[in-house]
Amino acid sequence: MRACTCRGQMPGSGHAPGRRRAFLLIPFMCLLTMEGKATAAAGPHGTVDLITEVTSIQSARSFWAGLRFQLEKGWHIYWINPGDSGEPPKVQWTLPAGFHAGPLHWPTPRRIQDHSLVDYGYQDEVLLPAQIQPPASLGAVHEVQLRATVKWLVCREICLPARADLNLTLPVVKGVQGKPSAWHSLFAKTRASLPRPAPQSWRLSVTPEGQRFLLKVDTGEPETAAIFFPLEPDQVENAAQQRVNSSSRGFQLELQKSDLLPKPVRRLAGLLVLASGQGYVIQAPVDAYRSEKDSLNPSQRKAK
Amino acid sequence: MITRMTVRFAMTMMFGLMTVAAWALQPGSLAPDFTAQDTHSKTHTLAEHRGKYVVLEWHNRECPFTRKHYVSGNMQRLQQEWTSKGVVWFTVISSAPGQQGYMTADQENSYLQEMKAAPTAVLLDPSGQLGHLYGAKTTPHMFIISPTGLLIYDGGIDDKATTDEADIATAHNYVSAALAEALAGKQVSTPVSRPYGCSVKYAH
Numbered sequence: 001m002r003a004c005t006c007r008g009q010m011p012g013s014g015h016a017p018g019r020r021r022a023f024l025l026i027p028f029m030c031l032l033t034m035e036g037k038a039t040a041a042a043g044p045h046g047t048v049d050l051i052t053e054v055t056s057i058q059s060a061r062s063f064w065a066g067l068r069f070q071l072e073k074g075w076h077i078y079w080i081n082p083g084d085s086g087e088p089p090k091v092q093w094t095l096p097a098g099f100h101a102g103p104l105h106w107p108t109p110r111r112i113q114d115h116s117l118v119d120y121g122y123q124d125e126v127l128l129p130a131q132i133q134p135p136a137s138l139g140a141v142h143e144v145q146l147r148a149t150v151k152w153l154v155c156r157e158i159c160l161p162a163r164a165d166l167n168l169t170l171p172v173v174k175g176v177q178g179k180p181s182a183w184h185s186l187f188a189k190t191r192a193s194l195p196r197p198a199p200q201s202w203r204l205s206v207t208p209e210g211q212r213f214l215l216k217v218d219t220g221e222p223e224t225a226a227i228f229f230p231l232e233p234d235q236v237e238n239a240a241q242q243r244v245n246s247s248s249r250g251f252q253l254e255l256q257k258s259d260l261l262p263k264p265v266r267r268l269a270g271l272l273v274l275a276s277g278q279g280y281v282i283q284a285p286v287d288a289y290r291s292e293k294d295s296l297n298p299s300q301r302k303a304k
Numbered sequence: 305m306i307t308r309m310t311v312r313f314a315m316t317m318m319f320g321l322m323t324v325a326a327w328a329l330q331p332g333s334l335a336p337d338f339t340a341q342d343t344h345s346k347t348h349t350l351a352e353h354r355g356k357y358v359v360l361e362w363h364n365r366e367c368p369f370t371r372k373h374y375v376s377g378n379m380q381r382l383q384q385e386w387t388s389k390g391v392v393w394f395t396v397i398s399s400a401p402g403q404q405g406y407m408t409a410d411q412e413n414s415y416l417q418e419m420k421a422a423p424t425a426v427l428l429d430p431s432g433q434l435g436h437l438y439g440a441k442t443t444p445h446m447f448i449i450s451p452t453g454l455l456i457y458d459g460g461i462d463d464k465a466t467t468d469e470a471d472i473a474t475a476h477n478y479v480s481a482a483l484a485e486a487l488a489g490k491q492v493s494t495p496v497s498r499p500y501g502c503s504v505k506y507a508h
């Protein structure tokens with residue numbers, strides 16, 4: 001069994017009049033699962049654990065690790081752009097010498113109504129995966145410990161900050177590919193569902209019109225549903241309804257401009273989620289700024 | 305005289321409401337007048353503070369983003385610094401009864417004392433009327449109104465949208481920057497920013 005330290009911070013509860021609510025440091029129970037010697041920390045209204053896709057590692061071969069959040073019903077954490085309120089989870093890795101952690105990958109979020117605001121985040125269960133690259137040589141090292149300090153905000157009507165120090169010890173097995181862990185299928189499923197670059201055949205344009213942006217997407221097929229998640233915080237009004245007008249070759253989406261829109265905007269960057277639930281990363285040039293250079297999509301460039 | 309004042313008041317209200325209806329408040333536009341009660345049952349209006357800079361700070365003591373600025377003492381320092389320079393600082397609570405952050409006058413007065421908070425007054429807005437009039441989205445959400453009654457800042461308290469106290473030291477505080485510029489007779493260089501924090505807990 002491996003030691004783990006986990007703790008979370010919660011504001012004091014109760015409504016005693018006039019009493020300052022001190023921040024209580026609550027020691028959280030640590031759970032250990034047998035396989036992969038993973039640690040899980042109980043935070044407010046959910047748990048987070050550090051998991052890997054393989055049960056052992058070797059030098060020079062990258063592998064997937066990730067933060068798996070399981071949240072109580074109704075509670076959510078945030079996407080990389082949290083929307084109108086909140087803040088995305090943050091991880092600080094402490095890895096053995098020569099190891100390098102890639103960035104967290106963010107699955108497609110959902111829109112979450114929060115009073116009059118709209119946030120972007122995750123409910124129930126989500127895995128935020130990251131690739132870990134071991135060094136070219138591990139010498140005589142038999143096992144390595146991955147450590148992650150995670151800070152996140154969990155919300156449902158109210159928000160609570162949380163923090164966990166997670167660790168995971170993995171054996172080093174030379175020349176043998178690591179066996180899939182119990183989490184392999186979750187990693188595979190999560191990777192398959194991550195947002196992809198928009199297909200090159202798509203043609204995208206944005207026409208500013210009054211207080212709206214008309215995002216026109218030609219996918220070649222009729223599309224019945226689409227939701228846009230902005231990557232830039234101040235381009236579109238998060239809480240505004242997004243109206244979809246289907247066409248035989250795609251759709252047009254009406255987005256309300258943000259009050260904070262830096263004027264004028266050159267392109268809209270974000271995720272477009274279609275009826276299938278698949279998210280696509282798009283960068284759509286805004287009309288006034290369209291030029292050969294701005295068209296990121298090669299087929300679009302040819303078409304001009 | 306009364307007629308002129310009434311007309312002016314009516315126009316201010318109309319202009320304010322029209323602005324809200326048409327689009328969120330724009331810096332440079334006339335800030336809508338309001339009437340609100342503080343925690344000592346004193347009634348305040350915006351109009352009576354003409355000639356002074358007025359700061360509005362939306363507040364919810366249990367929101368982790370608000371806590372960041374109170375537990376660290378950052379908000380109290382700002383309140384002390386700017387009120388000592390003649391700025392009127394209103395902390396506004398728009399949490400509805402039963403919602404997080406709702407406070408009775410007594411509860412709020414004890415909190416102010418214990419936190420050594422130093423606003424000019426705390427305005428209680430359980431109906432959310434003042435919050436909706438200004439379009440306050442988050443706690444904190446900060447507004448600055450000039451001595452002539454124009455909105456000169458609308459946005460976040462600083463540029464680090466986190467709950468981490470450690471970020472305060474390296475953050476650019478928009479409110480201090482705007483007040484310093486305005487008091488020095490300069491144009492406010494960042495009149496709008498994205499407010500960050502928890503949603504204001506208005507009545508559903």
